[in-house]
Amino acid sequence: DFNERCVQCSEVNWGLTDGGKFYCRSCHNVTERTREVVNTDFIPNARVQTISKSVKNQEETDRDCEWYVCEGFQFVLKKQAEALEALGVCPQMKDEVLYNFWRRYLQKSKQAYCNRPPGETVQALSVCDSSTDVDSEADRPSLHHYFSLSESEGDLETDCSFASTASKISESTSVCSGSVDGNLYLMKNQKEKLRMTMPMTLSFCYMALLWLREPVTLSDLLRFVVEGHIPYFNVFQHFPEKMKLCGLDLKIFCIESWPVYEEVHNKMLELAAFLDLPRFPDITDSCFLHPDVLCMKYLMEANLPDELHNWTCRVVKKICIGEADFLTLVPGNKSTRNVKYDVLAAALIVVVLKLLFLLDDHYEWLLSDFAEERNKKNKEGSPYFEFKKWYKVIKSSLDVEQKKLDEERAKYVWRCEKPLFYSANMKSKVLKRRQMVVNLQNQFGKLSGSVRPAEKPNPSSFQLSWSEENTDGTCFHGHSLKGILQEKHGLLAAMNPDYWLGTIKLCNEKVCGHPAHYREVDLPQSYHFVLRLFSFLLRLHPSYIHDEVCVIEHKLFNKKLCKKPKANIRVRK
Amino acid sequence: SSHEHKLSFRKSKEVCLSYIQDAMLQKQWERAAEFLTFYTESVEKDFSRDYMGPSEIIWRIGTEILCHHSQGSIKELNSFIELMKTSGIKRYLKVCLEHVFHLLCNGLIDEAYQNLCLAESWRHGEQTVIQDKEMKLIQAYRGLLDYCSWAKQKNILLEHGQDGLEDMSVEQEMHSCFRKAAVNLKEIMKIPGVWDVFVKCLVDLLEFYGDHAEARQVLNDYAYNSKFPANPNAHVYLYQFLKRHGESKKSLISALKVLHDTVPSHELMIDFSTMLQKSKKRKKRRLGLEVIFGVLDYAGWKENVKAWSCLARQMKQIVLSEKHVDWIKQEWNSRKDWWPAFHFSRYLAKRNWQENESLSYEKALVAGILLGKDCKYFKSVSHQGCKAQVKRFRILKKFVNKHRPVYLRIAG
Numbered sequence: 001d002f003n004e005r006c007v008q009c010s011e012v013n014w015g016l017t018d019g020g021k022f023y024c025r026s027c028h029n030v031t032e033r034t035r036e037v038v039n040t041d042f043i044p045n046a047r048v049q050t051i052s053k054s055v056k057n058q059e060e061t062d063r064d065c066e067w068y069v070c071e072g073f074q075f076v077l078k079k080q081a082e083a084l085e086a087l088g089v090c091p092q093m094k095d096e097v098l099y100n101f102w103r104r105y106l107q108k109s110k111q112a113y114c115n116r117p118p119g120e121t122v123q124a125l126s127v128c129d130s131s132t133d134v135d136s137e138a139d140r141p142s143l144h145h146y147f148s149l150s151e152s153e154g155d156l157e158t159d160c161s162f163a164s165t166a167s168k169i170s171e172s173t174s175v176c177s178g179s180v181d182g183n184l185y186l187m188k189n190q191k192e193k194l195r196m197t198m199p200m201t202l203s204f205c206y207m208a209l210l211w212l213r214e215p216v217t218l219s220d221l222l223r224f225v226v227e228g229h230i231p232y233f234n235v236f237q238h239f240p241e242k243m244k245l246c247g248l249d250l251k252i253f254c255i256e257s258w259p260v261y262e263e264v265h266n267k268m269l270e271l272a273a274f275l276d277l278p279r280f281p282d283i284t285d286s287c288f289l290h291p292d293v294l295c296m297k298y299l300m301e302a303n304l305p306d307e308l309h310n311w312t313c314r315v316v317k318k319i320c321i322g323e324a325d326f327l328t329l330v331p332g333n334k335s336t337r338n339v340k341y342d343v344l345a346a347a348l349i350v351v352v353l354k355l356l357f358l359l360d361d362h363y364e365w366l367l368s369d370f371a372e373e374r375n376k377k378n379k380e381g382s383p384y385f386e387f388k389k390w391y392k393v394i395k396s397s398l399d400v401e402q403k404k405l406d407e408e409r410a411k412y413v414w415r416c417e418k419p420l421f422y423s424a425n426m427k428s429k430v431l432k433r434r435q436m437v438v439n440l441q442n443q444f445g446k447l448s449g450s451v452r453p454a455e456k457p458n459p460s461s462f463q464l465s466w467s468e469e470n471t472d473g474t475c476f477h478g479h480s481l482k483g484i485l486q487e488k489h490g491l492l493a494a495m496n497p498d499y500w501l502g503t504i505k506l507c508n509e510k511v512c513g514h515p516a517h518y519r520e521v522d523l524p525q526s527y528h529f530v531l532r533l534f535s536f537l538l539r540l541h542p543s544y545i546h547d548e549v550c551v552i553e554h555k556l557f558n559k560k561l562c563k564k565p566k567a568n569i570r571v572r573k
Numbered sequence: 574s575s576h577e578h579k580l581s582f583r584k585s586k587e588v589c590l591s592y593i594q595d596a597m598l599q600k601q602w603e604r605a606a607e608f609l610t611f612y613t614e615s616v617e618k619d620f621s622r623d624y625m626g627p628s629e630i631i632w633r634i635g636t637e638i639l640c641h642h643s644q645g646s647i648k649e650l651n652s653f654i655e656l657m658k659t660s661g662i663k664r665y666l667k668v669c670l671e672h673v674f675h676l677l678c679n680g681l682i683d684e685a686y687q688n689l690c691l692a693e694s695w696r697h698g699e700q701t702v703i704q705d706k707e708m709k710l711i712q713a714y715r716g717l718l719d720y721c722s723w724a725k726q727k728n729i730l731l732e733h734g735q736d737g738l739e740d741m742s743v744e745q746e747m748h749s750c751f752r753k754a755a756v757n758l759k760e761i762m763k764i765p766g767v768w769d770v771f772v773k774c775l776v777d778l779l780e781f782y783g784d785h786a787e788a789r790q791v792l793n794d795y796a797y798n799s800k801f802p803a804n805p806n807a808h809v810y811l812y813q814f815l816k817r818h819g820e821s822k823k824s825l826i827s828a829l830k831v832l833h834d835t836v837p838s839h840e841l842m843i844d845f846s847t848m849l850q851k852s853k854k855r856k857k858r859r860l861g862l863e864v865i866f867g868v869l870d871y872a873g874w875k876e877n878v879k880a881w882s883c884l885a886r887q888m889k890q891i892v893l894s895e896k897h898v899d900w901i902k903q904e905w906n907s908r909k910d911w912w913p914a915f916h917f918s919r920y921l922a923k924r925n926w927q928e929n930e931s932l933s934y935e936k937a938l939v940a941g942i943l944l945g946k947d948c949k950y951f952k953s954v955s956h957q958g959c960k961a962q963v964k965r966f967r968i969l970k971k972f973v974n975k976h977r978p979v980y981l982r983i984a985g
Contacts, residue, residue, distance in 0.1 A: 257580060257582065258578075258579060258581075406588070409580055409585055410592045410611065411589065411608065411611040412580065412585045412611075413611065414582050414585070414614060415617055430617070432659075434617060436656060436659070437613045437617060440610070440613040441613055443649065443653060444610045445606075447602070447603065447639075447642050448603055448607035535578075540578055
């Protein structure tokens, strides 16, 4: 049809606006050229026009004010990638990997996404190669169905802000959303098509990081998000001017809870399958995410002796979890339990501690006493590792950090600088409230005494750090495990002959959701403590780590368990 | 510490609130203020229908902090409360009223009055109707402040009267205050409630202007109207009024009946018992004994000479007349197991004698009749008394000895 080169970018990549004007898909330049022959197929549905027109406040149907929800997400991803790059991730992530994943997603989902009335084209997405094949028989959800989505009105005083209540939708104001397809987006039947959500942006990021085998675990990523180093919560306030948010857009882009590890991880798996991605690049033992490497990192952070690393490697080898086939993500493969690298590494360390120290609230203290005795008599060389000393040091640090974290949770700031209104008639109320909050904060801020200015902690991979240069002896990296090891058939073995299992039998995850069930009552305090430590480092509930510990244990003692099913969960090694 | 590493907006604010509460309980006002600054943003997302929403919580907590914080001046409090008035229409009058209380506590009577007038003139559609009760209270407190002005003018007049000076303007002012006060105070008295403060002022006003009938009506209503919550003070006020106006013993006694039922340990019970004791009716005298025994069941009266002498007098009368000893027996029945240790221990005998001779005398008389001359209290006190050669103790000893049969009757 129209084959001229675009004046702005010289591309020949034209689309049609609702109004029938040509626009450049590459740079969004709108021309005044209109289609000569108006194909009846392209007459926009009258109802659709009513919706989009009523959203715009100005008289001219300015093309620039229309934006689609996907554009919003695209912007978010861009910002997130930039932030990750600033944190040291390679530029490939943003320029190639993430971009390509997103493109693929759009392609895959657009095909299913076209529950759109004839005439609506997908603009602004020059990546979209597939033609906008319009299905004129497409089922258009009726407006009535949409209206019934709205929840009950909040009472006079309590404004519905954005998240859960919708204001009464009168005929005149009609559907409120800044984006063109905000309402469609929230339709329930979109679920099967893997509708994009804010948590999923993190799934995209993680997927890209995993593809590139960057040294960032999922728990690291989520922690950076919560600490504010990666845009997530109020990123929409930086949307370009033309993308005005209101109404339902807020429901989509405004987040009121911290991202949840499980959710992000599961979505990532779903996404990888949905995009038909091939086997990811192999995780080998030189990769950061490989247990041999990640364990070393966690051992350092947990202030445990370096010598324990030999043991984690031994366990990895014994149960074959160091194999690339085990560790590498193969999308769609449901038969293998998908690996959570951070949880795996943490659990390995816990298992090793159990192997060496038993952690039954008796043996580890006994061993510690022996080590203490020995250390008193012999001051030469590296001291023997004393569990008791380590426990005290870690506990006090952990208590301090946990307390800080708890206070930060109480002080977490959710609102963004720009006040948001669900709809235009809420504007004055919202602004009034915002002003009140500002006044209150000023008044009570002055009464807060000497408050340290809220600084964002510098992003760091390590939350706890210990230095051997400290003369107070609080660093255990160089300590020796000699006191608890013995030679057996030429190999170093633990003096501890026993081991107790976290669970007698592993549950079927698909049935009860967890392979094991973490109950605080029945397990030794030392074990709880160790779980608590890693729970803090990974920002995960201890039960996740406990699950992984149980799975590893069952692999490790598989032979013994198969032989005689014992009621007693203590095993002779 | 929480194992949970999830966090939602709602949970975050819940946790913040608990930090505020902890800080307040430990009187760490700066820390409370710090956390409150983080809590305030919940106002923007206030769409809950909870009993107490964020803005009300902020109002209450903020007020507490400003009252106790070292830098919380009344000026700060004022500007804070003005802000709060705009935050919740449904609480508007409540906030105004509490603001007035704060001003009064800080001695800012004029400001309090201005705020009351302002609040009184507030109109807001159906909210005015809904908040009718608060409005009545506001009017009542304005009436109260009008009463205070009236009292001030009255005192000025009295002073001037002494000096022989006359002041028409003051007098007129005084009457005008009276009118304003009376109207509002009467209004609040129509609503069931505990209005001790208001009723006293109203009665004072009515008495001054000679309207005794109305005053009496008001007090009667306040005491006896079943719609009003039970209030011992109402009966006290009524009694005091009747006494002031020289009412008959009969009506005085009737006024104290309900008080006896609700607060048997009230100090007026001693007067009540005394009045009853003097009555010609046997039933009343019987009640009198019951009342005074009841008073002395309470620890607060243990060392009260008046109470003991009231009892002693009645018992002496019974003993001398030899009639109605069974009354004493009946009263003693439920007390004989614990009164000896409660009132008549050896330790108390020593202490009472050392600290208050009259007390020990009255108590010894009672003990001697109830427990006999051989009880440790009587023995100890009478011994001491005779040793110190105090005449009445010798007489007491003789008296108790003489009336041993009475004791035997009571004990047997």
